[in-house]
Structure formats: C-alpha cells, structure tokens
Amino acid sequence: MKTNRLSLTLLTTLIFFSATAQFRKYSNEFLNIGAGARGLAMGSSQVASVSDGTSGYWNPAGLVGIKDHPQVNLMHAEYFAGIGKYDYASVAFPTAGNKRTIGITGLRFAVDDIMNTLFLVEPDGSINYNNIQAFSSADYAFIFSFAQKLKESEKKNIHFGLNAKVIHRSVGKFAKAWGFGLDAGLQIFSNHWRFGVVGRDITSTFNAWSFSFTEKEKQVLYLTNNEIPVKSTELTAPRLVLGVARDFKLGKKLSLLAEANIDVTFDGQRNTLISANPVSADPKLGLELNINDVFFLRGGINNFQRALSDGDTVNQKKVWIYQPSAGAGFRFSNVTVDYAFTNLVNQSNPLFTHVFSLKLNLVGNKKEN
DSSP states (O other), rough: OOOHHHHHHHHHHHHHHHOOOEETTTGGGGGGSSHHHHHTTTTOOOTOOOOSSSSSHHHHGGGGGOOOEEEEEEEEEEETTTEEEEEEEEEEOOTTTTEEEEEEEEEEEEEEEEEEOTBOOOOOSOOOOOEEEEEEEEEEEEEEEEEEEEOOSSEEEEEEEEEEEEEEEEEEETEEEEEEEEEEEEEEEETTEEEEEEEEEETTTEEEEEOOOHHHHHHHHHHHOOOOOOEEEEOOOOOOEEEEEEEEEOSSSEEEEEEEEEEOOOSOOOOSSSEEEOOOEEEEEEEEEEEETTTEEEEEEEEEEEEETTTTTSSOOOEEEEEEEEEEEEEEETTTEEEEEESOOSSSSOOOEEEEEEEEEEOOOOOOO
C-alpha cells in the first residue's frame, strides 16, 4: 500500500512538472564548455580516460584516480575577445585506502559590464549618459561529487561516480534562477582499454526563474514594446555520453592515448553529425602523446556542424565544419601546467582561444623520526 502511494505521489509530481515546465534545447549551455586545458585540447574526449580532479566535470567515476593526497585544479579562459569570462576550480579528497573520493567543483561564466540604457533618454527627449549603469550576466554551478571503486583486480577495474549540481544564474538585479540536477558515471578499465559512460542531468535539471522590475522600469519596457517576463521554469533534458579509449605503448618512455566519445542528446533535432528528432549525436576525438610522464602533446576535433559556405553569396550552399584543438602539458613534481589552443568557430573563419590550467597535488612534507 505504501509503495502504491509513493508511486502515485511520484507520478503526480512528474505530471505537475511536465505541465508547468518545459524542456529548453540549450538550457544551462555554459555547463558544456569544459574543464581543464587537457580536456579542451583533446576535443572534449574525456569520459573514458579522465582520472584527475576535472573528473567532477567530465565523469565523476574518474575521481578515484586521485590517490593518497588532495588535488586542486584551476582554469581561466576568455572568449570572444575577452567579452565572456570562464572560471573553473575544483578540489578533490581521497579517503583512506583510496577506495572513495569526494570532490567539489565551482564554475562561473559571465559577461560583465553590460550597459543598462533603459533610462538613457529622459522624458523630455534629451540624452543623459549619467543614467547608464553597468550590470553582469553570470552563470554559476557548484558540483558535489562522490566516486567509489566497485571492483579492482589485475585484469579489470570498475569505478562509479555521482554528481549533485546546484545552479545559480543571474542577469543583474532583473532576473535570477536556481536549479538542481544529478549526474552519474561509470568507468571500466581492462588491460589497455578504457570505457566510460556518463548520464548528465539524469533527473532533468530544473531551473526556476524569477524576475524583478521597478514600476518605472516596467513603464519603459512597455513604451518600447518590450515584453515584461514573468516567473517561469525550464528543464534541461538528460544526455548520455559514451566513451572508449586505448593506451598504445610506443616505447619505454613513450605512449599514445586515443579516445573517442559520442554525446547523445534527447531534446530534439540538433545541428550535429548525426541529426534526428528527438535524438542527435555529436562525436568527439582526442589524442595525447605522453613523453616520459613529463611532457604531453595533445590534439582533438569535435563539434561537427553544417553551415553556410563562406564563399556562397546566395546563402544556399552548406558545408561541414568542425572545431579543431591542440595543446601541451608539462609536469614537474606535484605541479602540472596544461595549455589548450581551441577554435570557437570553424576552420575557415577561426576565432581562437588560449586556455591555461593548473593542477596541484597537495603532498605534505613527511616528518622525519
């Protein structure tokens, strides 16, 4: 009887949210930018091989790769000639025995110093530049991760991870939103092969928006034929990311890691290599050359899309474009510095971004007896 009541309650809740909220195809899109220059340089192909603090973003199961000591990861990037600023930070703590790891991740993507010109023109028609005020449009995400080893042997290792995400988005003082969602991930290592799967927003991440305007602001919006928004909700549809990687030994001090991911979405037809309704799929490929576990060279390709040809004056010819990336890394003792050179547009009309990230293993000094 209790089970039936619980099922009825869950069904009622699901129907309520379905009726009052709607899926947004590009909801919380800032969460798809990436984390760490290593992953960005490899075309965002990380689900199967990631094993450091950035796992909290890519695949929480990979956090068990952090052993013995806490690890800190930091990254800063600027997009569109510095207009958009993206910051990432994470810290991960392995437990005694290295069987479990907990992590905390923070993300921020913002466009600062946006000019508010609502009151630029005075009632008498004159222009008063002193009425211009600046505000920011910022998106925040806080991810709390847990990872555990399910099986560990010489032939096969299985890891599981879970994320709880809290999202806050704001547009100045005019609009704010809070959201919550869950991710789950799995990694399987077998000899030189690595497999990964991540379900993102498995509970359909829910964002609740609220808006705040003064009466004077509402009047200006009405007189300029702008719609005055009201409270609304949006859902981020689940997505599934599948990955496979293999490590090739090229010598005693040289190895090559190759990884392929496919990002499967369920929110309608998208402009991707495999495009259908409601399921679309976007492949990603990445390589990493490891030189003595000190120097790393990386490359990747992703974001395949059909776009109008640059030389087409009648806007009828479409061509396939893609987003290439490259990078390098250097490890010295407990510090790793990574660099990525990413292309935000396409290979024919490039707009490149330089990304640096820092990884620090917090190894304490051993006390001598």
